Amino acid sequence: MKCRKCTISAVINLRQHRLALCREHFNEWFLGHCASTIRKYGMISPGDRMLIAVSGGKDSLGLWDVLTRLGYQVEGLTIQLGIDEGGQYSAKSLECTHKFAKDRGLILHELNIQQEYGESVPQMLQHARAGEDKPCSVCGLVKRHELNRYTMANGFNVLVTGHNLDDEAAVLFTNSLIWNTSQLGRQLPVMEDRGEFAKRIKPFVRFYERETTAYALLNHIDYIEEECPFSTGSRTNHYKTILNGMEDEHPGLKYRYYLSFIENKKAGLLNFAEDRQYVEYLCDQCGQPTNQPGLCAFCRLVGRKI
Ligand code: SF4
Ligand SMILES: [Zn+2]
Ligand SMILES: [Zn+2]
DSSP: OBOSSSSSBOSEEEGGGTEEEOHHHHHHHHHHHHHHHHHHTTOOOTTOOEEEEOOSSHHHHHHHHHHHHTTOOEEEEEEEOOOOTTSOHHHHHHHHHHHHHHHHTOOEEEEEHHHHHSSOHHHHHHTOOTTSOSHHHHHHHHHHHHHHHHHHHTTOOEEEOOOOHHHHHHHHHHHHHTTOHHHHHHOOSEEOOBTTBOEEEOTTTTSOHHHHHHHHHHTTOOOOOSOOGGGTTOHHHHHHHHHHHHHHHSTTHHHHHHHHHHHHHHTTSSOOGGGTOOOOEEOTTTOOEESSSSSOHHHHHHHTTO
């Protein structure tokens, strides 16, 4: 198959866009598509101080690379969760992240959960309450809390994450199956800052995972290929598999599914109450936003062992 823009062989066929591209033109398309996503959703304003959450995976490192190439100055934050079961997942992810930042002269901040709070995420999992016992629920809570805290405490006003279209479509699928309106209300490519919540942006939301993987491989980004040991059998992965099966039959389905949801929300046709109101209280201990009086869920989790 030939590249649509020149005569050499294509390295990727973007079926949903009916576009086959060679390496050079894929890179050109990828950077342009990301820049257009940033413009389309008003993600970045002049003077923004951006912090990107980097896990050492293809999405976060690829996004940091793209934003740098587009001329943005973005510092990175890696959170050491202490997930080392059945291997060295956290250690390897830190190694890839360090190398990436060092090779490009980028500033990388590090936060070690065990050093900060006396225990790793797997240890926190041991005393999580029923209903919080899924590793990803506890881990997600820790990451959300710490990313926001670190962003706000260190003079950044925008938190950048590498969520891609497959991630967002799976979350949308999960939440719409049970009509979780509070989560559906919060699912946007941009969440504007709300008091103690930093603005959050997801510039990769219009890329399929196979496109972000292709970008990382074609640009020789050394990323951690190993999956987190806790991701095996997770509900999100299960729903990703279902959506991929449908995508095979109907190319572009995931793209339309997620982006139509966003467009309908923007047009006010899906008007969840949580779009308008979310932050009600500030945690008595850490001062971060919470939806109930007293301690936030993170402070309750961290304090429960005492
Ligand atoms: S897969 Fe789950 S446990 Fe592993 S890093 Fe992601 S959220 Fe955390
Ligand atoms: Zn070409
Ligand atoms: Zn708190």
